[in-house]
Amino acid sequence: MNMQQPNSGEDAAWRPRIVAFFCNWCTYTAADLAGVSRMKYAPNTRIVRVMCSGRIDPQFVLDAFRHGADGVLIGGCHPGDCHYSEGNYKALRRYHLLRRLLADMGVAEQRFRLEWISASEGDKVKSVIDQMVAQLQELGPLDLPGRRADWDAELGENGEDDLTAGIAAEAAEEVSHV
Amino acid sequence: MSEKPKIGMYWCASCGGCEESVVDLAEGILDVVAAVDIVFWPVAMDFKRADIEAMPDGSIAATFINGAVRTSEQLEMVRLLRQKSAAVIAYGSCAQMGGIPGLANQKDREDILRYVYEESPTVENAAQIRPQRTHGVNGATATLPSFHGNVRTLDQVIPVEYYLPGCPPTPRLLAAAVQALLEGALPAAGSVLAPDTALCEECPRRDSKPEELHIDQFHRPHAVHIDAERCLLAQGVVCMGPATRGGCEAVCVQGNMPCTGCFGPTSRVKDQGAKMLSSLAANSAGEEDAAITGVLESIPDPLGTLYRYGLPASMLHRSLSDTNRSKEQST
Ligand code: SF4
Ligand code: SF4
Ligand code: FES
Numbered sequence: 183m184n185m186q187q188p189n190s191g192e193d194a195a196w197r198p199r200i201v202a203f204f205c206n207w208c209t210y211t212a213a214d215l216a217g218v219s220r221m222k223y224a225p226n227t228r229i230v231r232v233m234c235s236g237r238i239d240p241q242f243v244l245d246a247f248r249h250g251a252d253g254v255l256i257g258g259c260h261p262g263d264c265h266y267s268e269g270n271y272k273a274l275r276r277y278h279l280l281r282r283l284l285a286d287m288g289v290a291e292q293r294f295r296l297e298w299i300s301a302s303e304g305d306k307v308k309s310v311i312d313q314m315v316a317q318l319q320e321l322g323p324l325d326l327p328g329r330r331a332d333w334d335a336e337l338g339e340n341g342e343d344d345l346t347a348g349i350a351a352e353a354a355e356e357v358s359h360v
Numbered sequence: 361m362s363e364k365p366k367i368g369m370y371w372c373a374s375c376g377g378c379e380e381s382v383v384d385l386a387e388g389i390l391d392v393v394a395a396v397d398i399v400f401w402p403v404a405m406d407f408k409r410a411d412i413e414a415m416p417d418g419s420i421a422a423t424f425i426n427g428a429v430r431t432s433e434q435l436e437m438v439r440l441l442r443q444k445s446a447a448v449i450a451y452g453s454c455a456q457m458g459g460i461p462g463l464a465n466q467k468d469r470e471d472i473l474r475y476v477y478e479e480s481p482t483v484e485n486a487a488q489i490r491p492q493r494t495h496g497v498n499g500a501t502a503t504l505p506s507f508h509g510n511v512r513t514l515d516q517v518i519p520v521e522y523y524l525p526g527c528p529p530t531p532r533l534l535a536a537a538v539q540a541l542l543e544g545a546l547p548a549a550g551s552v553l554a555p556d557t558a559l560c561e562e563c564p565r566r567d568s569k570p571e572e573l574h575i576d577q578f579h580r581p582h583a584v585h586i587d588a589e590r591c592l593l594a595q596g597v598v599c600m601g602p603a604t605r606g607g608c609e610a611v612c613v614q615g616n617m618p619c620t621g622c623f624g625p626t627s628r629v630k631d632q633g634a635k636m637l638s639s640l641a642a643n644s645a646g647e648e649d650a651a652i653t654g655v656l657e658s659i660p661d662p663l664g665t666l667y668r669y670g671l672p673a674s675m676l677h678r679s680l681s682d683t684n685r686s687k688e689q690s691t
């Protein structure tokens with residue numbers, strides 16, 4: 183593990199951003215409860231309410247990462263408790279395949295998590311999020327928007343081909359050294 | 361100077377199949393050649409870059425560019441052609457989505473170069489010589505283009521008006537596009553020149569595709585006897601039809617092979633691989649972790665299967681374990 187602090191220096195206060203997709207009937211209610219009973223859980227979590235975990239399209243997860251999420255959490259009703267009976271099994275199967283895909287894409291496994299949390303388990307919402315925040319803090323930012331900008335540096339700015347300029351400069355140098 | 365519309369053709373990171381697909385027009389190519397003025401086509405005709413540079417901006421009616429963009433030379437050429445062309449058409453899967461060359465986005469540039477020039481079993485290179493961008497010979501300097509860190513789709517480097525999908529596009533779609541171009545009947549810029557419906561809609565096997573599936577084992581095409589009539593997905597063969605745009609007339613399925621997704625997604629899908637993942641997982645069997653992972657294990661290479669032609673166009677674009685951000689390497 184790299185010992186350097188992620189974003190050390192000016193950005194020392196970096197906190198991971200989590201996008202959480204919670205099903206309306208269980209986990210969202212639990213998160214509400216966690217809020218109502220003034221339990222403190224990491225404030226840098228954006229909760230998106232969906233009717234059922236089975237409604238969470240894997241595209242939503244990738245889109246969250248693409249827009250700068252450091253981690254994505256899926257929350258649904260416990261097996262057997264889905265309001266629409268089968269939605270959470272679908273979610274679980276998608277989760278397992280997406281996990282493998284994300285591993286192939288070089289995304290650390292701690293960045294994507296699924297938890298069954300019933301309406302009464304407000305404390306579990308808090309403990310899961312706290313744990314995820316700690317793990318992401320350790321990993322550092324995923325920062326896809328920043329990475330995209332880094333990748334595109336090789337394209338040069340304003341349509342100018344900096345690479346050709348680079349080649350020309352190198353060539354000139356080489357010639358002068360011959 | 362003739363009044364015929366000027367047409368250009370160019371290739372970037374591609375296999376040459378798209379160039380060949382033009383010849384698939386068969387005798388139809390004679391009508392095309394009679395109706396247009398081909399001003400640039402490196403694979404077939406002797407025009408030079410200087411000829412293009414000498415042309416007024418926007419004077420080429422349409423340039424068909426195939427292949428993904430991986431080198432500084434390709435980038436320079438497509439920028440030049442963009443400037444000289446009224447319309448640019450991304451021709452084929454590689455230009456549209458990155459294609460097979462786009463699978464290289466699973467690896468970093470350094471990993472690729474090291475493997476190709478040092479580690480590959482067929483390479484003998486004890487001195488570990490790598491190609492250099494410049495090399496002095498007798499006072500002159502030879503240069504090579506630079507090899508980019510990423511494979512990109514055409515529209516990730518220049519604005520593109522139209523897309524002709526396929527690996528390669530079919531002669532029918534090409535002929536229709538040229539016809540529309542000659543008649544000034546091309547649709548709104550940004551369009552994919554193929555139907556905006558899923559392949560399953562035009563598949564001859566669609567009536568045997570059940571509403572809901574409970575696939576308990578996936579089979580690779582070479583490892584199973586495939587019934588030539590039934591929906592391939594219903595037989596447990598991964599068929600990308602549900603997440604892929606139609607327009608190819610289901611040629612692969614008609615050849616008793618599954619669709620691998622070369623036409624890309626319909627306009628309603630933002631990420632073809634994630635969409636197909638969703639459908640595969642929803643339609644497989646299992647309700648507990650062990651049972652589910654057991655079924656899904658029978659898809660040996662999710663990334664290569666789901667993004668066979670579209671890794672650079674996907675939401676993540678490439679593997680994120682790049683060496684300059686080494687935190688992800690724990691996976
Ligand atoms: S899944 Fe494949 S075989 Fe089945 S209907 Fe769709 S395109 Fe045809
Ligand atoms: S069936 Fe699929 S892979 Fe085959 S040509 Fe059509 S879109 Fe491409
Ligand atoms: S309603 Fe909660 S998971 Fe389906």
